[in-house]
Amino acid sequence: MATATSIESKRRITIDPITRLEGHGKIEIFLDSKGDVERAFFQVPELRGFEKFAQGRQAEDMPQITSRICGVCPTAHHMASTKALDALYGVTPPPAARKIRELVYNTFMVEDHALHFYFLGGPDFVVGPTAPAAERNVLGVIAKVGVETATKVIAMRRRLRELMALAAGKPIHPVFGVPGGVAKALSRENAEQFRIVADEAVQFARFTLGLFEKVVLANSGYVDLIRSDLFTHRTYYMGLVDEKNHVNFYHGQLRVVLPDGAEWARFSPDRYQDFIAEHAEPWSYMKFCYLKTPGWRGFADGPQSGIYCVAPLARLNAADGMATPLAHEAYLKYCGTLGKPVHQTLANHWARLVELLYAAERMKQLADDPEITDTTVRAIPTAAPREGIGVVEAPRGTLFHHYQTDEHGLITKANLIVATQNNAARIAMGIDKVARGLVKASTVDDGILNMVEMAFRAYDPCLGCATHALPGSMPLFVLLRGPNGAVLTTLRRDGDGAIHRD
């Protein structure tokens, strides 16, 4: 394994978008003396100081604080945090409260997955991986799917946001989760509003899957790319499942499957430390999660390596199916086409749409449940707090919140494991594989930028500090450095997609 000092002496290629405004991910490619890739790394600047910041604060404040840290999926943090408080105070929310939480959570998942497919993953698969860079953006997606469809997406989003504000207090940063339940009951009228939008969401998700079939699956070039070995890793997979081993975003047991798909472990999320450990590398602030028993065997796949994967692809691999009928049908088609488990990273985009349909159907199921309007929505905690672990499936994978407090409920220790940490090792492997395939004898092909980025884009890694996004005026660039650190070649890509060599 490379150490910090030996790395310095290597030839080095850096892909760094510089400004955090476009996310702060940085790719570094180290070359050996022959100019071939020795190791390629993906780095993200993790937020620092969270633990220290949390210490001494009231545990009840954590659902608000943690949801404010992240500008992208605050609802996931709010929910994991609220569940950690349930555990901390040893209190079980009444059925209606649990259902309201799950309803809001699935509403959030519908919104996030839909936006992701159309506007974030879209440039890769709707517009196409080989389309000119200038078209591989939101406008390119709109041009391809049509203004009418894009308008539908935006309208859907608005309705989902209105529902979240209705049930969770605020549309972006929910404020309804409290230890032992939720802050307010759901009126019959509100449940009816959820039912109406849920019906539309189901139709919308079916339409989107249809679009995916038409635009992506009917194009053999895309399908070949999804199946390509360059983006394939045979790792373990993890996700929350219900009692029937169906995908659930809000509650259940964590199930881990082997690279061959067989169940390796199924455990209560509060036992996560028995199964998961974190590995540090000198070149990254981010710790790499791995499974304890196979252990850390470096950046390698296969059953002997403890590297695992989370997010839509992993959730579908870790489950035996979907809990709702239409989504299960979509799931069978997905597995029927790609096999199971699916090891192709780029299949995340398809898996996300199967989940979109599930989330929409689940919204409907919950809104239809007469118990959801029950007015008993809080169990008052009586136990002295000590330790609590809360887990949900965030859009980008399993999210852990773990708090310890003194007897007054003041935080003494807080730990978060976010989705991207679970996936970090596999992302690093993905980038390494693509770089090895494309960089030979110090020759950097212009196309490598796009291919390397595609290797991590499918995971949609959470770049913690980029809480909002103005477009950067900085170009993306690759630096090729000699052993003494001198720049040999600069490869720069401008905003218009033009690539220059200096």
Next chain:
Amino acid sequence: METMARVRLLGLGNELLADDAFGIRVAREVHRRLGPGADIVTSSAAGFHLLDDIVGAEHLVVVDTVQTGSARPGALRILHEDQVRPMPDGSPHFLGLFDVLRAARKLGLQVPADVTIIAVEASDCITVGGTMHPDVEAAIDQAVELSGRLLRVDEACRARS
């Protein structure tokens, strides 16, 4: 509101993250000086979450932090939308404000035709509970002056019309 706002101030940032508090603090101070009549919003969110904050304004003044590495912390820059080149392949996770704007215009939504960005060079935006760099904090006043002026010009125009 009975009339559509002409200029809206959008303070972007996160008060929990050291220098990233800049946009929020500037917006709050402008609000204090101009009173409730001024159209001022703040957000710690990203991507499409920002859509709700920009719909309905004719012009937008955005106050935010940047980290270009090519200026000293606290240096202010004023940019217009057409001076900012989009990055075609950043992370898909963080759709930029201008991507959202372009998409919204394409879809015929009522979003600003004109955007001015007041950006401060930040030194640290990743320390939770961190303090602001003194030079970044010192730039708040100037940014308040600048954005206040942009909003007041708008008020004067409306008074005349």
